[in-house]
Amino acid sequence: MIGIFLITHGTLGESLIQCACHVLNQRPPQIAQLGLSAQDDPLDILPAARTMLGWVNDGDGVLMLTDIYGATPCNVAAKLREPGRIELIAGVNLPMLLRALTYREHALPTLLARAITGGCDGVMQVRTN
Structure with missing residues (x-):
């Protein structure tokens, strides 16, 4: 199973995971998040991020x-990106995360494409009559 690792500002990643847990009625396996604050030095955070990446990687990719x-x-x-093994998408939203969780049993290129379309398709104008 492909692992999912969110690296976001503040508590956004954990909030998205909690929303996904609500929708799915359980916490998905192999998912982690790292929230960065304005005071965090990227070079100091990198070792912790690398460790957390290892938590979700069972060898199928992340x-x-x-x-x-x-x-x-x-x-x-x-x-941390390693093309073909550890891939990265910017612009995360809840529809993207839910799509990624739904397609994580597929190959990484398929998961990438589905997550991106899920994120884009989840943005729409709502019109009421």
């Missing part, structure tokens, strides 16, 4: 999810 491309959480995650 999908890392971050909130904002180019921000510190994404930059830390980018240092």
Whole structure:
């Protein structure tokens, strides 16, 4: 099973995981999150991030999810990326996380594509009559 590792600002990652637990009615296995604060030095965080990455990696690979491309959480995650084994998507939202959890038994390229479309398709204008 492909592991999922969220690296986000503050408590966003844990909040997304808690929402996914509510929807799925259980905490999914092989999922972890690391929340960064403004005071965190990316070089100091990297060893902890690498350790946590190992917690979710059973050898099938890991999908890392971050909130904002180019921000510190994404930059830390980018240092952990290993193409084809440990991949990274920025712009995480709850539909993306739920799609990733649903497709994590598939190959990593399929999981990447499904997670991205889930995140994009989950954003829509709601119109009421």
